Amino acid sequence: MHDQGSHNSLSRRQLLRRSAVGFGYLALQSMLQGPAAAFADAAPAHFPARAKRVIFLFMKGGPSHVDTFDYKPKLQKDDGKPLPFEKPRVQFAPTGNLLGSPWKFQQYGESGIHVSELFPNVAKHVDDICFLNSVHGTNPSHGGALLKLHTGSDNFIRPSMGSWVTYGLGTENANLPAFVTICPTFAHGGAKNWDSAFLPARFQGVPLGVASQPSTKAQVKYIANPRYSSEVQRLQLDLMQAMNEDHLKTSGPEASLEARIQSFELAYQMQTEMPQAQDLSEETAATLEMYGLNDAVTEDFGRQCLLARRFAERGVRFIQVTHSDTKVQWDQHGDLKAGHTKNSAEVDKPIAALLTDLKQRGLLDDTLVLWGGEFGRTPTCQGAGNDGRDHNPEGFTMWMAGAGVKGGYQYGATDEYGYYALENKMHVHDLHATLLHLLGMNHEQLTYRHAGRDFRLTDVHGVVHHGILA
Structure with a gap:
């Protein structure tokens, strides 16, 4: 005693x-x-949050920003000419001359933002989207870039951003995991991209399914x-x-x-809530059609997006949805036209449906949707037949929609060809700092003591970009 x-x-x-x-x-x-x-272990938010939860739509492989959401008329004009300035000192592979986009761009919405014909459905939502055209990283390889985007480090095992978010804010629903990752890829870092590392294990992501299998298998096994x-x-x-x-x-x-x-x-x-969360039979025929579940092209990713909405409305704090397959990711070193056409057709309608659905239900007001890959692509050509682009971490586009961000807004810019981020440069650390800020957390104060020092998602870096805040 x-x-x-x-x-x-x-x-x-x-x-x-x-x-x-x-x-x-x-x-x-x-x-x-x-x-x-x-x-x-969850601490109170540092200040009033604009978002309560995050849905991260991860496009594995690196979608080309200059072919999707970063319109470059100069690139079209100078197609086939040499790049008029130096390429990065460190490159993943050699590239040739400039390659204009094979897709046309068109202005949409009241904001008049240009979007490629690859995304005609997402384009209808530009007035709800904040396009981050100046994101940049430090690693031109998939493995390092994936880890950097997911954990803030490309060479050490660190907690994923979903783990940091749930560590900082806790859960809204004790009957469900606070962090769910749907059909994640096991390549290029694998489980490390949703692991809690040295944070307590309950903050790691719960994987449902795997990228190499149909999303119909993205279920919690033995739930009953x-x-x-x-x-x-x-x-x-x-x-x-x-x-x-x-x-x-x-x-x-x-x-x-x-x-x-x-x-x-x-x-x-x-056992009390997960079966219901996974049961899509509760959805109307109109909702299933909106997400593309009646179409072989869109039904796989559409199911993932619909599950994301169902988890979001049940209080899951961080939901990741991954688009990846073992054959044609967004990594088109060659066959750019065929690969990006296939990939965008699979995700465009489901993403637009998710934005529509969240908005109709009032969930977009406090849900932050984040879209992007681990890097972009070069404006210079690669591969046979001038039909490919190399990895480009020097400048690329991600976008946010929903809680707390300016809709119909383009933030930052790359150069006139789309190679380097130049204006309002947003490093991956800045992206993380801004995301945490939207969730009501100061990235410098969200720390965890481990091995004799305080760690955080942004390490010793990161600046909040207030220019994107509504």
Whole structure:
């Protein structure tokens, strides 16, 4: 026993370890108290948030900005001519002369923003979109660039931005994971792109499906137990958690065991809500058609986008949707016209449907939609027949829509050919800092102590770009 002074100084871990109550009952009690209690490490927002959640539409491979959302009439005019300035010192592969876009651009909306004919449906939403035309990174290789975009580091294992977001804000729904990634790719960093690294394991992303398989398989397996009732499962879980607690008392703190205890609790809670969240039979025929689920071209990515909306309306904090396949990603070193035509046809209608659906339901007001790949493409040609572009991290386009950003707005600019970001340059660190700001968090204050130093998503970099804020 301890005196009153020492009792008051007990840490949370000590209190839990010395309590006679089973871990299962403690976890259940905290979940019943409300969503914030489910993630005890979550801190209050640093200032009023404009967004409550994020949907990240990740285009694996690097879509070409000069063929989609960064119109360059000078590039069209000088097609076939040499680039009139120096190429980057570090390049992924050699490239030749300038290559004009094979697609036409047209102005849309009240803002009159130019969009390629590759995205006729997304183009109808330009007045809700903030185009970030000056994003740039530091790595011309897929692996490093993917890690940089997802974790803020291209050469160390760091927590993903979804993990940082859920660590900072906690969950809105204790019955579902706070961070879900739908059909993620296992290439170029794989699970590290949605891992929590040194953050507590409960902040890592929960993968549903994989990019190399149809999105019909993007389901949580074994979500229902046909043999035992919920009450019996609760008793079993409490017994197991009590045994785990006894083990912790004798072995000392074990992060992996504590994370497993919490994962068992989440799995139990998910049985009540996850099946409904994944059940698209609740949707109307008009909604399924809007997302393109009745079309072989769009149904796979359309299902992912529809699941993203269903998770968003149920309070999942960070949802990632990945467009990637093992054959034709957005990585067109050759066959640019065929590859980008195929890819855009698969995602254009579903993305437009997601924006429409979120707006109709009032969710776009507090949901931030982020679109983009790990880098852009060069304005110079590559491959046989002048039908390809190389990786280009020097300047490319991502876009945001929804909570807190200016709609119908182009922020920043690349040079007249689209090679380098020049105006209002937004590094990937700046992108992360701005995203966290929209969620009500100061990126310099969102830190975690590990291995003797404080870490953050933006490391020692990052500037919030207030120019995009509505």
